[in-house]
Amino acid sequence: xxxxxxxxxxxxxxxxxxxxxxxxxxxxxxxxxxxxxxxxxxxxxxxxxxxxxxxxxxxxxxxxxxxxxxxxxxxxxxxxxxxxxxxxxxxxxxxxxxxxxxxxxxxxxxxxxxxxxxxxxxxxxxxxxxxxxxxxxxxxxxxxxxxxxxxxxxxxxxxxxxxxxxxxxxxxxxxxxxxxxxxxxxxxxxxxxxxxxxxxxxxxxxxxxxxxxxxxxxxxxxxxxxxxxxxxxxxxxxxxxxxxxxxxxxxxxxxxxxxxxxx
Amino acid sequence: xxxxxxxxxxxxxxxxxxxxxxxxxxxxxxxxxxxxxxxxxxxxxxxxxxxxxxxxxxxxxxxxxxxxxxxxxxxxxxxxxxxxxxxxxxxxxxxxxxxxxxxxxxxxxxxxxxxxxxxxxxxxxxxxxxxxxxxxxxxxxxxxxxxxxxxxxxxxxxxxxxxxxxxxxxxxxxxxxxxxxxxxxxxxxxxxxxxxxxxxxxxxxxxxxxxxxxxxxxxxxxxxxxxxxxxxxxxxxxxxxxxxxxxxxxxxxxxxxxxxxxxxxxxxxxxxxxxxxxxxxxxxxxxxxxxxxxxxxxxxxxxxxxxxxxxxxxxxxxxxxxxxxxxxxxxxxxxxxx
Numbered sequence: 001x002x003x004x005x006x007x008x009x010x011x012x013x014x015x016x017x018x019x020x021x022x023x024x025x026x027x028x029x030x031x032x033x034x035x036x037x038x039x040x041x042x043x044x045x046x047x048x049x050x051x052x053x054x055x056x057x058x059x060x061x062x063x064x065x066x067x068x069x070x071x072x073x074x075x076x077x078x079x080x081x082x083x084x085x086x087x088x089x090x091x092x093x094x095x096x097x098x099x100x101x102x103x104x105x106x107x108x109x110x111x112x113x114x115x116x117x118x119x120x121x122x123x124x125x126x127x128x129x130x131x132x133x134x135x136x137x138x139x140x141x142x143x144x145x146x147x148x149x150x151x152x153x154x155x156x157x158x159x160x161x162x163x164x165x166x167x168x169x170x171x172x173x174x175x176x177x178x179x180x181x182x183x184x185x186x187x188x189x190x191x192x193x194x195x196x197x198x199x200x201x202x203x204x205x206x207x208x209x210x211x212x213x214x215x216x217x218x219x220x221x222x223x224x225x226x227x228x229x230x231x232x233x234x235x236x237x238x239x240x241x242x243x244x245x246x247x248x249x250x251x252x253x254x255x256x257x258x259x260x261x262x263x
Numbered sequence: 264x265x266x267x268x269x270x271x272x273x274x275x276x277x278x279x280x281x282x283x284x285x286x287x288x289x290x291x292x293x294x295x296x297x298x299x300x301x302x303x304x305x306x307x308x309x310x311x312x313x314x315x316x317x318x319x320x321x322x323x324x325x326x327x328x329x330x331x332x333x334x335x336x337x338x339x340x341x342x343x344x345x346x347x348x349x350x351x352x353x354x355x356x357x358x359x360x361x362x363x364x365x366x367x368x369x370x371x372x373x374x375x376x377x378x379x380x381x382x383x384x385x386x387x388x389x390x391x392x393x394x395x396x397x398x399x400x401x402x403x404x405x406x407x408x409x410x411x412x413x414x415x416x417x418x419x420x421x422x423x424x425x426x427x428x429x430x431x432x433x434x435x436x437x438x439x440x441x442x443x444x445x446x447x448x449x450x451x452x453x454x455x456x457x458x459x460x461x462x463x464x465x466x467x468x469x470x471x472x473x474x475x476x477x478x479x480x481x482x483x484x485x486x487x488x489x490x491x492x493x494x495x496x497x498x499x500x501x502x503x504x505x506x507x508x509x510x511x512x513x514x515x516x517x518x519x520x521x522x523x524x525x526x527x528x529x530x531x532x533x534x535x536x537x538x539x540x541x542x543x544x545x546x547x548x549x550x551x552x553x554x555x556x557x558x559x560x561x562x563x564x565x566x567x568x569x570x571x572x573x574x575x576x577x578x579x580x581x582x583x584x585x586x587x588x589x590x591x592x593x594x595x596x597x598x599x600x601x
Contacts, residue, residue: 007388031395035301072390073295079453080298082463115458119297119393126296126390135388150319150331151379157335158342158380165343173347192481194349195357199485202344202359206368206486207493209340216332227328 005163007069009131015059019241020137021144021234026248027129031122033252039114041259045121048255052124061131069127073119080115084108135159140234153229161212168208172201292360292442292449292472293385294400296393300456307452308398314406318375326373334373338380341365345381349478357478362404362445363412363438364483368490368497371413371511378405399452403445407518412441414515430498434487435480442479444519446472447526454529465530 010016015023030048037044056066089107096102130138139156143149176197217225237245299307322330341361348358361381365374382404385391392400419433450468454461491498 028394031296031393032301035296035299035304035395069390073297073393076293076295076298079459079464079467082460083458086460086463111457115297117297119295122296122393122395123390126386126394130388130390138387148316148319150323151315151376153331154335154338154376154380155384157331158338158384161336161339162342162384165339166346169343169346191351195478195481196485196488198347198349198357199482199487200489201347202361202364202482203486203489203493205340205344205347206337206364206490209337210333210494210497213329213333213336216336217329220332225328229331 005166006135007127007130008134009061009065011060011132013059013132015055015061015128015132018244019237020133020141021237022241022245022248023129023133024138024141025145025245026252027125029249029252030125033256034118034121034125036256037118037259038262040110041114041262043262044255044259045114045117048121049124052121052128055128056124059128059132061128065131066124066127069131070120070123073123077112077116077119080112083112083115087111143231144234149229149231153231157216161216165205165209169201169205172205176201292400292403292446293382293392294396294449294452295390296395298393298453298456298458299396299399300458301395303452303456304395304398306398307402308395311398311401311406315375315379315401318372318379321372322376325370330373334376334380337365337369338377338384341377342381342384347482349482351478357475357481359482360404360408360442360445360479362408363416363434363441363479364486366409366413367416367434367437367483367487371409371515374409374413375405378409381405399449403448403452407448407522408441408445410511410515411444411519412437412515414512414517414519415440417512418516430491431484431488435484437480438483439473439476439480440519442476443469443472444522447522451522451526451529461526461529462531465526469526 034048052066053063056063084104085102085108087105087108089105092104092106092109094101094103133141136156136159139152139159142152142155180197322334326333341364344361344364345359348356350356362374362378365377369377379401382392382400383397386394386397386400414437416433416437419436420429423429423433446468447465450459450464451461453459453464487498
């Protein structure tokens with residue numbers, strides 16, 4: 001049952017059909033390669049950007065969708081902003097801010113933009129992965145790369161109840177807003193009171209979760225659960241999928257060495 | 264003032280792009296990919312893998328077969344609980360991370376597994392935090408956040424046992440300390456990666472999270488009051504019996520102390536960290552011949568002091584935990600024989 005919050009975009013493209021194990025490993029390798037790229041390897045960054053966009057078009061998810069979702073990492077760029085002014089290097093411009101003089105350096109600008117570019121590329125790869133791969137297939141892929149079985153089983157059961165609880169939390173919030181006419185900062189009780197109400201909602205959600213987990217457990221028992229989770233082993237990768245995996249990793253490795261030339 | 268403007272800007276952006284980020288919420292603790300250098304990301308992946316792996320072993324042993332539904336459903340609950348918020352001022356809001364609450368209600372190892380599930384699904388599905396950065400994010404939120412919260416809570420409950428206000432007050436303080444210490448760990452990771460200078464990242468992260476931590480603390484205390492009223496059996500107040508359990512909370516308090524001492528040090532000597540960052544983080548890859556840099560890449564953290572200090576701090580805490588565990592195991596065995 002697809003949920004409005006599930007980022008998976010159904011489709012039948014070649015990217016959708018590619019085995020989740022191949023996609024997960026390539027996405028992780030891509031993000032690792034991007035992290036290892038030197039500062040200012042702009043031609044490689046650009047190549048990767050167009051590569052990701054080409055995949056977005058090929059997967060019929062669309063470049064716009066990927067761009068919109070990729071904005072989530074933008075606010076964090078603030079953390080790297082001080083680099084602009086504290087890095088030694090040729091000065092570009094300087095200005096007064098209160099009693100401080102901030103000097104923008106070329107080296108600082110290059111470092112900041114490189115971090116922002118790496119972050120943006122990485123998040124687009126992750127968006128592409130989750131918008132073309134069902135979470136259940138990702139779970140199989142996680143098993144294949146040796147994520148502990150208990151953890152994968154917990155992820156899979158968590159996924160079943162995730163949206164249920166998200167909607168439950170939303171209902172709690174709507175109920176509170178309805179009762180208190182959407183209390184804002186300037187009305188409706190003290191800060192401590194508002195916090196206590198929210199704390200009560202979280203406690204309420206916890207108890208619902210705790211009691212639901214007992215019901216889920218009994219339902220599992222009734223269906224023969226004995227504490228052991230059995231999963232079907234995934235079929236081995238086909239020759240074609242193995243080629244795609246090998247070529248993808250070779251391409252990323254090649255890009256990394258090419259990037260050393262530009263640095 | 265400036266924090267307010269930045270806050271509302273950040274939160275409106277986050278709301279635009281993610282359906283699961285609550286209104287007015289700022290979550291500057293989920294590091295996206297691109298900010299951590301490859302060696303830092305890999306080191307924290309290894310640390311987190313070991314600790315989470317051990318937590319899974321413990322959970323497997325300590326909880327009965329209802330562990331899978333219990334942990335999975337409560338992970339979904341914490342994920343959803345992070346969306347509940349209350350308005351503070353000017354469009355900003357208080358909300359929950361949940362590490363301390365989970366640690367208090369479920370015990371530290373189960374809480375590590377629950378928070379690991381929450382943080383992993385946020386990264387995997389909703390891009391809230393990076394995939395390569397997931398190791399570091401797990402370390403901050405599922406390990407440091409849980410153990411510090413648990414340690415401080417247990418310490419306070421032990422010191423002020425038996426009073427009516429003990430549980431909510433201890434919960435508030437523990438949640439606040441847990442958030443601030445986790446943010447220090449996050450700031451240090453950014454500084455060592457060369458993504459943010461330590462003398463700015465540490466005070467900035469600490470002060471933002473000193474505010475965010477108040478929201479976390481108030482919600483945690485409120486939730487504990489509610490659970491105590493409805494199901495008092497779930498909030499255990501009596502002090503731990505075994506030495507091993509005590510070792511756990513002492514370990515949590517120690518992590519808090521180490522990070523609290525380490526980060527002002529790093530902040531006061533940003534040049535040292537900066538230098539590490541430049542060598543570690545490939546920032547100066549360009550300016551050095553390849554054969555010169557490869558040994559650094561293969562053995563990160565061996566050749567420089569500042570990183571060695573941090574690694575030593577972490578290793579020290581893990582060692583203390585390990586020794587305490589071994590001692591308590593020995594003590595328990597003797598007790599069993601005698």
